[in-house]
Amino acid sequence: MRRGTTPTLTCKIEGADLTDCHSYVTIRQGGYELDIENPEVVSTETGCTVTITLTQEQTLKMKAGIVEVQFRWITTDGTALATDIQTVEVHKILKQ
Numbered sequence: 899m900r901r902g903t904t905p906t907l908t909c910k911i912e913g914a915d916l917t918d919c920h921s922y923v924t925i926r927q928g929g930y931e932l933d934i935e936n937p938e939v940v941s942t943e944t945g946c947t948v949t950i951t952l953t954q955e956q957t958l959k960m961k962a963g964i965v966e967v968q969f970r971w972i973t974t975d976g977t978a979l980a981t982d983i984q985t986v987e988v989h990k991i992l993k994q
Contacts, residue, residue, distance in 0.1 A: 900989045901957050909969050909981065912945040921971040923950050927960050927988070937969075962990035 899905035909923075917939050925932040937950045948969055965988055970980040 902991045906951045909948045915941050916946050916971050917941050919971040919973050924968050927965040960988045
């Protein structure tokens, strides 16, 4: 993704339908942390797809380099689960 843009990030979760769960996406880079509560979750044949779109303001707070991304959710019975931490490269822009 590039700083100053409005990228859409998608995560495919296999083997679980999380449409009724309380969910979060956390993006972290150094001291900057962004928590997005209840991202868009769409059921698929094999699980679900989680989608978030970031704002220009959010991506301008990131520096060129690597950010960590993790999806977490709580099921209707109270079980808390999380994906492995993924990394996404943030590219610089010439002008803000």
